[in-house]
Amino acid sequence: MTETATAPAAATIADGTTGSKSEQAYQAIKARIVEGTYTPGYRLVLAAIAKDLGFSVVPVREAIRRLEAENLVKFERNVGATVAGIDPTEYLYTMQTLSIVEGAATALSAPLVGEADIARARAVNAEMRECLKHFDPVRFTRLNQDFHSVLFEHCPNPHILDLVHRGWNRLASLRSSTFRFVPGRAHESVDEHEALLKLIETGADADTIEKAARLHRSATLDAYLSQTNPQDNTP
Amino acid sequence: MTETATAPAAATIADGTTGSKSEQAYQAIKARIVEGTYTPGYRLVLAAIAKDLGFSVVPVREAIRRLEAENLVKFERNVGATVAGIDPTEYLYTMQTLSIVEGAATALSAPLVGEADIARARAVNAEMRECLKHFDPVRFTRLNQDFHSVLFEHCPNPHILDLVHRGWNRLASLRSSTFRFVPGRAHESVDEHEALLKLIETGADADTIEKAARLHRSATLDAYLSQTNPQDNTP
DNA sequence: CCAGTATGTTTCGTATACGATTTCGTACCT
DNA sequence: AGGTACGAAATCGTATACGAAACATACTGG
Numbered sequence: 001m002t003e004t005a006t007a008p009a010a011a012t013i014a015d016g017t018t019g020s021k022s023e024q025a026y027q028a029i030k031a032r033i034v035e036g037t038y039t040p041g042y043r044l045v046l047a048a049i050a051k052d053l054g055f056s057v058v059p060v061r062e063a064i065r066r067l068e069a070e071n072l073v074k075f076e077r078n079v080g081a082t083v084a085g086i087d088p089t090e091y092l093y094t095m096q097t098l099s100i101v102e103g104a105a106t107a108l109s110a111p112l113v114g115e116a117d118i119a120r121a122r123a124v125n126a127e128m129r130e131c132l133k134h135f136d137p138v139r140f141t142r143l144n145q146d147f148h149s150v151l152f153e154h155c156p157n158p159h160i161l162d163l164v165h166r167g168w169n170r171l172a173s174l175r176s177s178t179f180r181f182v183p184g185r186a187h188e189s190v191d192e193h194e195a196l197l198k199l200i201e202t203g204a205d206a207d208t209i210e211k212a213a214r215l216h217r218s219a220t221l222d223a224y225l226s227q228t229n230p231q232d233n234t235p
Numbered sequence: 236m237t238e239t240a241t242a243p244a245a246a247t248i249a250d251g252t253t254g255s256k257s258e259q260a261y262q263a264i265k266a267r268i269v270e271g272t273y274t275p276g277y278r279l280v281l282a283a284i285a286k287d288l289g290f291s292v293v294p295v296r297e298a299i300r301r302l303e304a305e306n307l308v309k310f311e312r313n314v315g316a317t318v319a320g321i322d323p324t325e326y327l328y329t330m331q332t333l334s335i336v337e338g339a340a341t342a343l344s345a346p347l348v349g350e351a352d353i354a355r356a357r358a359v360n361a362e363m364r365e366c367l368k369h370f371d372p373v374r375f376t377r378l379n380q381d382f383h384s385v386l387f388e389h390c391p392n393p394h395i396l397d398l399v400h401r402g403w404n405r406l407a408s409l410r411s412s413t414f415r416f417v418p419g420r421a422h423e424s425v426d427e428h429e430a431l432l433k434l435i436e437t438g439a440d441a442d443t444i445e446k447a448a449r450l451h452r453s454a455t456l457d458a459y460l461s462q463t464n465p466q467d468n469t470p
Numbered sequence: 471c472c473a474g475t476a477t478g479t480t481t482c483g484t485a486t487a488c489g490a491t492t493t494c495g496t497a498c499c500t
Numbered sequence: 501a502g503g504t505a506c507g508a509a510a511t512c513g514t515a516t517a518c519g520a521a522a523c524a525t526a527c528t529g530g
Binding site: 020 | 512513514515516520521522523
């Protein structure tokens with residue numbers, strides 16, 4: 001569930017055959033970024049990574065190029081690649097984009113969400129509510145992703161789904177999302193989750209679901225913004 | 236206006252210094268795809284392109300990797316890359332995605348669209364109306380892109396804007412869009428353009444504009460679908 | 471003591487080379 | 501005659517190697 005496959009269909013490899021080294025490198029580096037081994041700003045030196053993974057720099061270069069296209073790393077000519085940290089502005093852009101594509105994905109996915117899915121989502125949300133007491137932002141954020149994954153993962157349009165995954169991946173660099181900064185938002189979030197589930201359960205129309213999902217996300221963004229209003233570094 | 240820069244900011248190069256060969260290769264290949272020199276299905280042989288461009292295969296490989304991430308080319312392991320033609324299913328996915336992101340971009344862009352922009356858009360639309368008589372789908376499609384570019388290009392969120400560009404680029408492979416198949420749609424399209432302009436002019440709220448822009452696009456999609464309903468090759 | 475230049479080190483960019491894999495044509499067997 | 505197996509050609513994947521650019525540092529002249 002926490003798995004966030006972003007690779008285009010052709011590159012999706014499940015069995016033992018791990019694919020080309022280029023592909024392996026891509027998976028490996030992405031994993032390290034998403035799981036936090038490579039923190040934002042970390043300098044990705046080609047030779048070092050190549051040696052570490054055990055093959056030459058060429059596959060590593062290709063992998064990094066792909067990660068660049070996904071905006072997971074920032075690449076500068078003749079200088080090198082660094083893990084793309086998210087400054088407040090980037091965070092805003094990413095969240096706004098995600099609110100739109102995830103809203104759409106959730107709406108498109110809704111008719112295909114079965115009772116079992118609803119139950120699972122509700123279970124996750126219960127865990128989140130439980131988690132509110134001994135508040136752990138990292139765990140809470142992971143559950144949050146699990147919850148939403150259930151709702152949008154059935155989206156029949158793979159392009160949109162891919163965009164949603166990419167958005168979440170970018171956010172994964174900050175381990176704890178907004179909730180670390182705006183703990184109050186966590187409570188509201190859990191409640192909105194339940195409301196969203198009710199909408200899907202009762203078969204509300206697509207537009208209503210889309211709006212709800214979008215608002216749910218942009219509310220998180222707004223909470224963050226009103227928290228950190230003094231900052232304003234436009235790029 | 237017809238320019239569709241998709242490259243990430245860092246790679247945007249305007250002056251004579253054309254940047255790395257990798258970058259040059261990327262630009263060159265993309266240009267050939269978009270302008271139709273490489274038609275869908277065209278087989279991109281590394282060595283051939285490298286020789287043609289005058290440098291080795293390594294930069295070409297990287298370029299193709301980037302194009303793959305943009306879904307402009309399809310890449311198959313140990314087989315090679317081909318220009319990603321768009322089959323009906325892909326067309327559907329792309330148009331649906333575009334309807335969503337372009338709708339959002341247009342809405343976000345609307346408050347920043349000035350009178351000059353409106354005038355320009357209206358001029359383009361007049362040309363389109365003119366073009367309806369001696370109908371030329373290719374020209375019409377290009378004007379169509381110009382028109383919409385004016386409306387969404389001010390979108391303050393670069394991520395969303397990038398997604399819109401990518402969508403248009405993918406569609407660029409089919410030179411003439413839907414209008415070749417459903418000429419009747421062209422008339423409606425021109426009328427809807429005017430309606431959209433009125434909405435923006437009068438400062439309609441974001442939601443209204445977004446819906447109008449989205450519907451405008453999905454109507455084109457629907458026209459195409461009802462035209463070619465017998466086909467149904469799910470991937 | 472500071473500024474500007476020279477030098478050295480790190481890291482990237484690209485070319486070349488060779489092994490691996492697929493594809494296609496042809497000959498052979500049934 | 502049709503299908504299968506083998507082999508050659510084409511093409512990709514990766515390693516290695518070397519030149520070029522950027523960054524850090526030390527040195528010299530004012």
